[in-house]
Amino acid sequence: SQQGEEDPQALSIQEGENATMNCSYKTSINNLQWYRQNSGRGLVHLILIRSNEREKHSGRLRVTLDTSKKSSSLLITASRAADTASYFCATAFSNDYKLSFGAGTTVTVRA
Amino acid sequence: KAGVTQTPRYLIKTRGQQVTLSCSPISGHRSVSWYQQTPGQGLQFLFEYFSETQRNKGNFPGRFSGRQFSNSRSEMNVSTLELGDSALYLCASRSTSGTNTGELFFGEGSRLTVL
Numbered sequence: 001s002q003q004g005e006e007d008p009q010a011l012s013i014q015e016g017e018n019a020t021m022n023c024s025y026k027t028s029i030n031n032l033q034w035y036r037q038n039s040g041r042g043l044v045h046l047i048l049i050r051s052n053e054r055e056k057h058s059g060r061l062r063v064t065l066d067t068s069k070k071s072s073s074l075l076i077t078a079s080r081a082a083d084t085a086s087y088f089c090a091t092a093f094s095n096d097y098k099l100s101f102g103a104g105t106t107v108t109v110r111a
Numbered sequence: 112k113a114g115v116t117q118t119p120r121y122l123i124k125t126r127g128q129q130v131t132l133s134c135s136p137i138s139g140h141r142s143v144s145w146y147q148q149t150p151g152q153g154l155q156f157l158f159e160y161f162s163e164t165q166r167n168k169g170n171f172p173g174r175f176s177g178r179q180f181s182n183s184r185s186e187m188n189v190s191t192l193e194l195g196d197s198a199l200y201l202c203a204s205r206s207t208s209g210t211n212t213g214e215l216f217f218g219e220g221s222r223l224t225v226l
C-alpha cells in the first residue's frame with residue numbers, strides 16, 4: 001500500500017507559472033523526499049526534508065513539511081517545458097531508507 | 112562517477128518463465144534497493160541489500176528474490192512469471208558513508224513485459 005497521496009493527480013500550467021503539488025501521509029516519518037520521473041525513465045532525487053525541518057529550498061524548488069498535518073508541498077517556481085514530468089513524494093519511517101511512494105502528480109508545462 | 116546501470120533495459124517473457132535482472136550501483140554505494148512500478152500499484156518496494164545481506168523486504172510473494180554480490184552488484188529474480196509481473200523494475204543505490212543524506216540514485220529501469 002502507498003503511504004503518500006499526492007494532490008492533484010495532474011496539473012497543466014503555462015511556462016513561467018508556478019506549480020504546486022501536495023503530499024499527505026499517514027504515519028510518523030523520519031524524512032520526506034521528492035523525486036521526478038520523466039516518461040518511462042528512472043527517478044531523479046529532487047530534495048529531502050527531515051521531520052524536524054519545516055521548509056527547504058533548492059534552486060527553483062521549495063518544499064514545506066507540516067508534521068502536525070502529516071503533509072508536504074512542493075512548489076516549482078517559474079516553470080519551464082523541461083519540468084514536464086511526474087513528481088513523487090516518498091516517505092521514510094526510520095533510518096532504514098525503505099521508501100514508500102505516493103501515486104505521483106503529472107505536471108505538463110505548456111510553451 | 113557512472114550512474115546506476117540496469118540490464119537489460121527491455122525484455123519480453125511468457126507466463127511461467129523466469130527472469131533475472133541486474134543492477135550495478137554507483138561506485139562506493141553498498142546499499143541497493145529494488146522497486147516495482149506499475150500503472151495500477153505505483154511504486155512498490157521489493158527489497159534492500161547491504162553488504163550481501165537482505166535488510167528489508169516488501170510485501171511480495173516468494174517468487175521474487177534477489178541477491179547482492181561482494182562488489183555490491185545486485186540481481187533480482189522472478190520465477191514462474193505471471194501477467195501481472197509486467198512492470199518497470201527500478202534499482203536504486205545509496206551511499207552509506209557518513210555523508211549519507213538518504214538520497215536514492217535510480218537506474219533507468221528494466222521494463223519487463225509478460226505475455
